[in-house]
Amino acid sequence: MYDSSDLRKGLKIAIDGEPYIITDFQFSKPGKGQALYKCKLKNMVTGYTVDRTYRSGDKFEPANLNEVHMQYLYRDNEGFHFMNTITYDQVTLTNDQVEEAKIFLLDNMEVDILFFQDTPIDITLPTFVELEVTESAPGVRGDTATGATKPVTLETGHEIQVPLFIKQGEILKIDTRTGEYVERAKK
């Protein structure tokens, strides 16, 4: 059970039995008035956003969610398929649910799948992934000291900006939170 002082951005709570995540939060207290907690919440199943204002002393049930470590298998018309490597249970996430994650998603990658009851609703990639450069415009000349960058294509088909010295075939370490190049992966 949470109370209003626990409210913050990113907290997941249940409203009418459905899981919501707080996407925007503001503590507010009009002069001489009681504390109010303004929240924007996103329904984690439907994606709909609602605005709610809560008062001091309000209580909240945590969203009934659990995260399961799974392996990415393949993609087909139905969506993205994942397998629990211990129980061999398989689940499918839709294109929408995988959203931004798919640009760094590679076969056999180990990820965390978020469940609401028995329904998979979201995916969390590892913080860092290592991906191969499959295409790099050759021979771009430039001043490497000033941090100039060029675009390369990764094995997932996604394009990112990297320093000029990166060549085709190299493995790059990428931060999935920012989507940015970190360094060349150590072999």
Next chain:
Amino acid sequence: MLATRGGIIKDLRSFLSEQGFLEVQTPLMINAPVPEASIEAFSVFQGKGKPDLYLIPSPEINLKRLLAEGLDRIFQLGPVFRQEEQGSHHLPEFTILEWYRTGADYHDLMSDCEAIIEITARSAGWKDDSVTYKGIKINIKPTFPRITIKKVFEKYAGWTPGPAPDLDRFNQDMVTKIEPNLPPDRPVFLMDYPASCASLAKLKASDTEVAERVELYAGGLEIANGFSELTDHEEQEARFKKEAERRRKQGLRAYPRPEEFLLSLRGLPNCAGMALGIDRLVMLLTNASNINDVVAFPPEKIQPTAMP
């Protein structure tokens, strides 16, 4: 930022002293805070068997005691403490400027505020009577618009608060319908609050449904709050009883009665006083969106209890 903040405070002090205000330091620990239903004081443990003291949520009652003893223009600039207040505009320990003048009412306070905004904007390096906050240019040339609570509620919330509106509804609408609709390019005074929303303020002689209370807003920040002070000790005692009762109903702890303050009211001359949040003023003048960015250190994190 700390240099700008220091400069603002320095110029504020010299302005007030030029205006004949005496800076005073009243105790930060008191035996009885004002019983307000929405402000929780921190208690201070004095030792076994002794009653707790309280950190001041505002220096108000001690400053009024000094006015009753004969001082006529005073200010205190320092820390105050309020439980459970933390957010992008709130700190549990923050810096307040409170100034009081005798023989004055809330109109004088509004003029003081206008002068303070002008002077401190200059110390923060702003020119041409304007300040840019969160990308919006705010014209700070006096006089700032003055809008009554009745009018602003009629316009943006679609109802007229009476002398004792449903406080839940009043506060919710204040935050969700009024504050977001205030003019973005001017500081503004909201004035004449419902009588029940100002337990230490004098009622307006021409309309006793409202109290002579004023709030200054700028850039979406609530900067200052003040009123023509209530000087009637019987009325004050009756209002404290009401507030204490509201606290009891909400399950909040009972505070001791502020006896010295109530006694001193018998000698309190006509006066007006304003409280201004220094941290929020600095936010406005340094274009900071989070109050943590204008203090030396954000509040200390709660440490896990030490192992026995």
